[in-house]
Amino acid sequence: MERWGITIPVPGVPLGQHKRIVEELHDWGYTDVWSSEKAGTDAFTPLVLASQWTDRLRLGTAVAPVYTRGPALLAMHATALADLAPGRFVLGIGASSQVIVQKWNAAEFTAPFQRVRDTLRFLRPALAGEKVHGVYTTFSIKDFRLDKPADPPPPVHLAALRPEMLRLAAKEADGAITNWFAPYDLPQIRKEAGPDIELAGRIFVCPTEDEVLARRLGRRLIAGYLTVPVYAAFHEWLGRGELLKPMLDAWATGDRRRALELIPDVLVDDLIVHGSPEFCRERIQSYSDNGLTTPIIALISTEGDPLEQVRSLGSARLRSGT
Template identity: 50%
Template sequence: MTLGITIPLGMSLPEHATVLPRLAESGYDEFWSSETAGFDAFTPLVHAAAVLPGARFGTAIAGVFQRGPALLAMSAAGLAEAAPGRFTLGVGAASPAIVERWNGIPYRRPVRRVRESVEFLRAALAGEKLPNGFRLERPPATPPPILVAALRPTMLRLAGSLGDGAILNWLSADDVATVVPYVHEGGPGKRVAARVFLCPTDEPDAVRAAAKRLITGYLTVPGYADFQRFLGRSERLEPMWRAWQAGDRRAAVQAVEDALVDELFVIGTPAECAAHVRRYVHNGVHVPVLAFVPLDPSRDTVTDAIAVAEHYQR
């Protein structure tokens, strides 16, 4: 019953020194980072590794465009040394907004970039000398497995063939059965992690209204929009996309169905949330990585996270 959680949790890193042990005691085995506009993928995990000497850690994800492959290998090697045998390197292409607009780096041929990065990382973390002359001075004693963030078939197959598995995002529990077969085409033993957005609450209607704004912000990004089309949601999301393209943000939010929110977000009491997360596992996810989204200001995230973990283990 492996259970992961996304950190940090809306508090300073020093405050996590007392919170992380409580989360581990409640049932979280793995602690994963994200990388958008908060912290980078590695710093929170280095801090957590010093606090939790027995836990597992993972990046979901470290972008391959924002870093050169040698720097990415060095960062991964440092974390693999801090948590020997307990670190998973998750990499991915991120999005044009993050890569081009925020970092000023051309976003070209993402599949090729991910493939070449994984090949480089695999060799570098094994201590090999690369054709460009780079060799890690301190390769980890146990090279970390490499998971690839993937949405559609081409990247999912790459995750299963070249990587050790995939990291999924923005999909329902039922969608898992559609996606994971592409990963397993790469052979047995592939690991599948999925970021699952949770909003524990006693006021689901209010939370759904806030979640709709997040859905419009993400699912209008071309990559995520294409993913939803692949999953068969074109007809349901077309009104939202049309309103967004017309510049009517309010209409776009209103076009999102409540039923869609309940598919892409886990909403309800901690017990209901835990039961929903189990559906992801039943359908093929090995590591559900819970991402608590603070859409209900009356809730305490740590208290809810502990409650969800305790119900999940029952």
């Protein structure tokens, strides 16, 4: 099945005013809505609302961090949403980052690969309704069983940026979720994930033909994300180490303005989709053509009408029913 997703909440639209958007998304060419969790809404509340506004879209978290909730609470969140949207909810989990976990949530960001793996191995039996009692590498669980597991249990996707996590997703999860990549990066990512697993990816989209504005907004996002160690390592693996080095060096010295200036246009144009709605749709389609199963648009807010922007970015192929 061809998929086309959008991130909610949409920038510039209060969460409580999303009903009209969510109700129309299917007709605009969308199959999925995915939430995120950084410093705005949590990953689950927008999907709870969306589950009551439509039964035509798949819902997913991209992603719920494994450090900021206990394993059992993650299972309860997932079960509640799977009950609200039977067969339509995907639990995406990931390590997140040191900033979000340690600086903002006062938790230790240690052994992220092992913590994600352990959480996945707990969630599999727990979501299936089994009693879980075991010692994992990063935590222990004693006699946990869900009161009423969802039927069917929700699939679990892993946030994966590099080979080890991509291979874990392919071996033990139902899918992988990645972001901050160009279409031509996908063969390298797919090589590690394998050909069969669902690969979802968040794509940052700025639907404006004002290149100066799009690149200015893009540079801010790139500096905010790609200076985080996990993303810097991801792009080192993808072969962008030398391209990013001047920005990273300036950032490390505390010269934020200079770091922004040192982000080249080619990097912004690779990682941020911008241009007319028609060009943006074609560029998003190129991700699918290169191996991405589920593109997830993350709208970058401009002065335009966000409702119209979301409508204009929907898949023309899916909207027409072909």
